[in-house]
Amino acid sequence: MKCINTMQVRLIIKKKLEEEFNPYQLNVIDESHLHKGHVGAKPEGETHFKVEMKSNKFLGMSRVNMQKKVYKTLELEMKNKIHALSLKLSS
Numbered sequence: 001m002k003c004i005n006t007m008q009v010r011l012i013i014k015k016k017l018e019e020e021f022n023p024y025q026l027n028v029i030d031e032s033h034l035h036k037g038h039v040g041a042k043p044e045g046e047t048h049f050k051v052e053m054k055s056n057k058f059l060g061m062s063r064v065n066m067q068k069k070v071y072k073t074l075e076l077e078m079k080n081k082i083h084a085l086s087l088k089l090s091s
Contacts, residue, residue: 009046009081013074020073021055031086047083058091066090 014028029050051070058066066089071078078085 009077010049012077013049013051013082016073016077017051017053017070020069021053021057023053023055025052025054027052046081049082049084050086050088052088054090056091058089061091063089 010028010030014026017023017026017028027050029052030046030048031050032046032048053070057069061069067087070087070089071085074082074085
């Protein structure tokens, strides 16, 4: 397994979300290719992501609170690696 420092951003996101939310459905999609030339985009990609996740840990939570929990889990990556993150979350 690769060192966490050199692991692809998509895989870091996936690993952290799996550990925190134990989702029964999870898709982490790198959409960076759709944003070439935009602010925050890097030639190598891995800056713009879409997460589709279903987890029982979201039961009874509002959409805003679900999003806050995900952003907190990915706080370090949001500061350093992720430029944009689209979330589709449910229980």
